[in-house]
Amino acid sequence: MERQIDIEIRALKELILNMGGCVEKAIEEATQALILREPQRLQRVYELETKINEHHIQVDEACVKILATQSPLAADLRWIVATIKINTDLERMGDQAVNISHNGERYLTEPALKPLIDLPRMASEVRQMVRSCLDAFVRKDLALAEKVLEQDDIVDGLKNEIFDELRNYMVTDSTSVSRALNLILIARNLERLGDHATNIAEDVIYALTGKDIRHGHS
């Protein structure tokens, strides 16, 4: 017979997966709005964030309920603790998608500063990191979680290149300042999304192995 805790953990996993799906979609809409110059997509981001916030509260409630009624141990306990943290990261990823939207809204009121440099590539790398860390969580895939950590270096490198290039634009053409600044802030938002995906990957590794690999530990 299936244990009660397994039933509750399965329902919780479903909830996290739905939430992760909303986060992925919000990032997609926010970045595609920018790349395709389709501001009407941004409204969808705000709707998705509301859903993400509802999930945020539900996941926390479910975790506390399992802790209170099932007294999980060992791997189950690690999984619940990891889920509490992953939930926080997913919610903040929703906030970052909203930040991208706000900066994107301002950016899209002016003519394009072309090209968008490596921003589309950075957005695509970040979306892949988000997808991978969630897949690693669901499939209990340690190797995939470890791959997310490596990918974060690529994203950070792209951010630095984008920063340098946009800074040059601002110095040489004062009419580009406002737009270049918005793009710099968006690159920063994307970098933060990559950091959150990295945090989730670290939590997955902890849940699966009991090893805390943060801060070069263990």
Next chain:
Amino acid sequence: MERQIDIEIRALKELILNMGGCVEKAIEEATQALILREPQRLQRVYELETKINEHHIQVDEACVKILATQSPLAADLRWIVATIKINTDLERMGDQAVNISHNGERYLTEPALKPLIDLPRMASEVRQMVRSCLDAFVRKDLALAEKVLEQDDIVDGLKNEIFDELRNYMVTDSTSVSRALNLILIARNLERLGDHATNIAEDVIYALTGKDIRHGHS
């Protein structure tokens, strides 16, 4: 006789307080280095971050141990769950202090862009928020936690003013671009610190009342 769980929670509280002390000090050193133009203070930030990261791991281990061995319920359980989250926010505040230091290091290689506008005031407001949310946590002070939430609006307002002013500098004087951009990124780091303090205040309110006030819920 004192319950075993009370002894462990007291030790955990001590750990969080030490960690919070390191975070406060790191923010102080990072912002004072900038304001007083004393880059030698920044080394101290990096040392403090290492300490913060060590605490981060210890706090998580202590929380998991209490959950596994004491099966806490009701207020105790809420307190442990809140501590897991507060621990994450404190660690990321350490990261933000390091980010301020990196941006500050670059800023301090060039002559001052005077004035620093409202950055010193913003830094002081943020440091007060950090102090208040930790005091609220230790003293179980609900009113103080609620005050932190209000203070975040002031910090966000200051950030917007600082952004506008620095954007104008960049447009009118191309030699200011690099420095103004560094200050914009520092203002963004300070805003994030305020957000983390707000998250901690919300977790304190949850631990004390069982109410989840995030996302206008409750």
